Amino acid sequence: KAGVTQTPRYLIKTRGQQVTLSCSPISGHRSVSWYQQTPGQGLQFLFEYFSETQRNKGNFPGRFSGRQFSNSRSEMNVSTLELGDSALYLCASSASGQGGTEAFFGQGTRLTVV
Amino acid sequence: GESVGLHLPTLSVQEGDNSIINCAYSNSASDYFIWYKQESGKGPQFIIDIRSNMDKRQGQRVTVLLNKTVKHLSLQIAATQPGDSAVYFCAENRPGTASKLTFGTGTRLQVTL
Numbered sequence: 217k218a219g220v221t222q223t224p225r226y227l228i229k230t231r232g233q234q235v236t237l238s239c240s241p242i243s244g245h246r247s248v249s250w251y252q253q254t255p256g257q258g259l260q261f262l263f264e265y266f267s268e269t270q271r272n273k274g275n276f277p278g279r280f281s282g283r284q285f286s287n288s289r290s291e292m293n294v295s296t297l298e299l300g301d302s303a304l305y306l307c308a309s310s311a312s313g314q315g316g317t318e319a320f321f322g323q324g325t326r327l328t329v330v
Numbered sequence: 331g332e333s334v335g336l337h338l339p340t341l342s343v344q345e346g347d348n349s350i351i352n353c354a355y356s357n358s359a360s361d362y363f364i365w366y367k368q369e370s371g372k373g374p375q376f377i378i379d380i381r382s383n384m385d386k387r388q389g390q391r392v393t394v395l396l397n398k399t400v401k402h403l404s405l406q407i408a409a410t411q412p413g414d415s416a417v418y419f420c421a422e423n424r425p426g427t428a429s430k431l432t433f434g435t436g437t438r439l440q441v442t443l
Contacts, residue, residue, distance in 0.1 A: 220373075247429045259374075259419065259433040271428045306373050310429045316362040316381065319421075319429060321373035 218243065220309050220322035228328045234295040237325045241288050241309030248290040249319065250282060253304040262305075265290050297329045338417065340438045349407040351437045353420035358401060360422035364431065365394060365405045369416045377405070377418075407439075415441045 221240040229235050241248050249272075250262040261274040265284035282292040288309075294301055304326050308319040343349045355363065361382040366374035380387045380394045380403075387394050393406040403420050417438050421431040 222373075249429050249431070251431075251433075258435050259421075261430050261432070264429050266428065272430045274430075308429075308431070312429075315423045315425065315428050315430070317429070318376055318379060319364065319431060320376055321366070323373045 220307055220320055222305075222307050222322035222325050224325060225323065226326045226328075228330060229297050230330055231297055231299060233297050234293060235297060235327060236291050236293045237305055237307075237327070239290045239292075239307030239309075239322060241290070241307075242311075242320060245309035245311050245320075246288050247310040247312065248284055248288065249308045249310070250290070250292050251306045251308065252276070253306055253324070254302075259306070262292065294327075299329050301327065302329045303327060338436050338438045340440060342440045342442060343410050344442050345410060345412060347410055349405075349410045349414070349439055351405045351407075351418050351439065353403040353405075353434045353437075355401050355403060355420065355422045355434070356432065357422065357424055358398070360424045360432075362423040363394070363396065363403055364421045364423075365392075365403075366419045366421060367414075367416045368419065368436075374419060410439075410441050412441045412443065415439055 223238045247266045249264040253259045264272040268284045279295045284290045304324045306324045308321045310319045364379045365377040368374045378389045391408045395404045417436045419436045420434045
């Protein structure tokens with residue numbers, strides 16, 4: 217069974233641009249969560265989608281948004297990029313949307329904003 | 331302003347010894363916990379989980395202990411190997427937050443030969 221796949225692996229963008237990251241969960245998993253990892257703040261929850269609906273959202277500005285498609289694949293978008301958005305963006309998939317179930321991460325997308 | 335890097339505690343262990351990594355979690359309502367291992371340049375890798383109705387769970391070479399009274403988790407790795415060198419995170423899941431995980435700051439495990 218394939219794991220969680222995130223594309224692209226690396227990305228360099230300029231301040232003010234926007235970016236879209238993609239995540240394909242494990243087959244059969246319907247919950248996709250996104251996290252930001254930085255040396256300064258550690259791993260922080262961005263949002264979670266289940267059956268195309270956002271169910272939970274972290275404390276990030278509205279520039280960060282996401283969506284989920286009917287095949288459970290998810291995308292996150294960051295608009296008007298800032299230098300501080302440079303981070304490793306991680307996606308995790310779970311079979312159930314109820315919590316209390318194993319969550320598996322992808323390799324992440326390393327975003328550098330210059 | 332500039333962000334200051336989190337100071338990761340480091341545990342240095344000799345190959346073949348047992349390792350114990352500790353984690354204090356924040357919310358007494360949390361009822362599900364996961365330990366992850368993260369190697370440089372990779373995403374977190376699931377190691378083992380435990381629910382709040384248990385106080386111990388064993389996997390292959392790993393054991394997780396949960397002490398709800400003091401909100402403490404530990405991960406024990408038996409016969410530590412060089413491949414165990416990584417940063418280890420505990421994560422907690424709270425009822426009513428669906429699959430949201432709240433992560434600890436992590437501990438770096440260095441295995442010396």
